[in-house]
Every structure is written in structure tokens, then in C-alpha cells.
Amino acid sequence: EDKVVQSPLSLVVHEGDTVTLNCSYEVTNFRSLLWYKQEKKAPTFLFMLTSSGIEKKSGRLSSILDKKELFSILNITATQTGDSAVYLCAVCPGSQGNLIFGKGTKLSVKP
Amino acid sequence: NAGVTQTPKFRVLKTGQSMTLLCAQDMNHEYMYWYRQDPGMGLRLIHYSVGEGTTAKGEVPDGYNVSRLKKQNFLLGLESAAPSQTSVYFCASRLAGPRYEQYFGPGTRLTVT
Numbered sequence: 001e002d003k004v005v006q007s008p009l010s011l012v013v014h015e016g017d018t019v020t021l022n023c024s025y026e027v028t029n030f031r032s033l034l035w036y037k038q039e040k041k042a043p044t045f046l047f048m049l050t051s052s053g054i055e056k057k058s059g060r061l062s063s064i065l066d067k068k069e070l071f072s073i074l075n076i077t078a079t080q081t082g083d084s085a086v087y088l089c090a091v092c093p094g095s096q097g098n099l100i101f102g103k104g105t106k107l108s109v110k111p
Numbered sequence: 112n113a114g115v116t117q118t119p120k121f122r123v124l125k126t127g128q129s130m131t132l133l134c135a136q137d138m139n140h141e142y143m144y145w146y147r148q149d150p151g152m153g154l155r156l157i158h159y160s161v162g163e164g165t166t167a168k169g170e171v172p173d174g175y176n177v178s179r180l181k182k183q184n185f186l187l188g189l190e191s192a193a194p195s196q197t198s199v200y201f202c203a204s205r206l207a208g209p210r211y212e213q214y215f216g217p218g219t220r221l222t223v224t
Contacts, residue, residue: 042201
């Protein structure tokens with residue numbers, strides 16, 4: 001059975017800290033791994049990773065994929081209160097583009 | 112562009128009532144999806160569509176039906192609502208091809224009493 005496991009489930013840090021969120025997966029016919037940020041409402045797309053070892057960056061956020069060890073990490077440097085959200089990891093295991101989501105990591109950034 | 116929109120935003124139903132949730136997208140996306148999100152369960156796929164006139168079952172399809180009569184619209188129906196269907200429902204869409212990122216609507220919070 002395909003599955004995606006995120007850790008930790010929740011995390012509390014202070015502004016300025018650096019955090020690392022983890023996502024491991026077991027799927028057949030892996031296509032890509034995606035990260036989303038969910039605040040109050042809809043998940044918003046952050047990154048899509050397809051190849052191992054290539055880091056994706058957007059400002060203070062970065063992510064990398066390891067297809068051999070079947071995991072990805074999402075790093076956030078110099079955290080701000082606006083980074084408080086649930087971060088979702090999803091894996092696409094087939095050509096239909098259906099995503100399998102992990103349960104998310106709830107990040108709380110304290111002033 | 113409005114992106115993905117959902118109506119209604121909130122709804123309270125009594126057990127046994129029926130309703131339809133509407134999802135609309137103006138991005139000319141081929142693929143559309145309905146998810147439900149429950150505390151501690153993450154996002155789970157209910158039904159999806161790979162094009163106008165097509166639908167398919169996802170992970171948790173029981174108790175729901177869908178229709179995709181027009182490319183821009185994807186409807187989710189509950190024929191006889193049950194308290195277990197209390198959830199937040201999200202619609203999403205994406206382009207065809209190897210760009211797998213889905214774009215989500217704002218969600219519908221449904222309570223069944």
C-alpha cells in the first residue's frame with residue numbers, strides 16, 4: 001500500500017530558528033514529490049521534486065529529494081511568524097497525477 | 112483569474128438530506144479532484160476526473176457521486192448525508208502532463224447533524 005509519512009507531526013520554534021521537516025514515502029512507480037503550505041484555508045503549492053540531489057529554493061525555503069532512501073526534507077531558515085502553518089508532503093505514484101498526502105507537520109513560530 | 116472556486120463555503124445538513132458542492136476553475140485545467148480533510152487524517156481523495164465527461168473513484172468514494180459535464184466544473188453530490196461525512200471538502204485542478212502540482216479551492220466546511 002502506498003503511503004507517505006511526515007515527521008514531526010508538530011513543532012514549536014522561535015522566530016529566527018531554522019527548522020527541518022521530514023517526509024518519507026513508500027510508493028510504486030514514483031513520479032514526483034510535492035510540498036504544500038496550508039494556513040487557514042487551501043493548501044498552496046511550494047515545490048515539486050522529481051530528481052534526487054537537486055535542491056529547490058524559494059527565499060528562505062528549500063527542499064531536496066533522496067530517491068534512493070525514499071525521503072525528502074523541507075528546510076526553513078530564519079523562521080518568521082508568517083511561516084506558521086501546516087506543511088503537507090504529497091507523492092505522485094502514477095500517470096494520473098493523483099497525489100497521496102501525508103498527515104502534515106504543524107509548525108508554530110513564536111515571536 | 113479567479114483560479115479554483117467552491118460553493119458554498121459553509122453548510123449544515125441534517126442526516127439523510129442531500130446536497131451538491133460545486134467546484135469551478137477558469138484555468139482550462141484537464142484534471143479535477145475532490146478531497147476531504149479530517150483532523151489527523153490528512154487529505155484523502157474522494158473522486159477525480161481526467162477530462163470532461165469522465166470520472167473515477169479515489170480512496171474514499173462511498174456515499175458520494177460526481178459529475179463533470181463541463182470542463183470547468185466538477186460537482187460533488189451527497190445523496191443521503193451521514194454524520195461521518197462532516198468534514199472540510201477541497202476541490203483541486205491541474206493541467207494535463209507531467210506537471211503534477213494541483214491548485215486548490217478555498218474549501219467547503221460541511222457539518223452533518
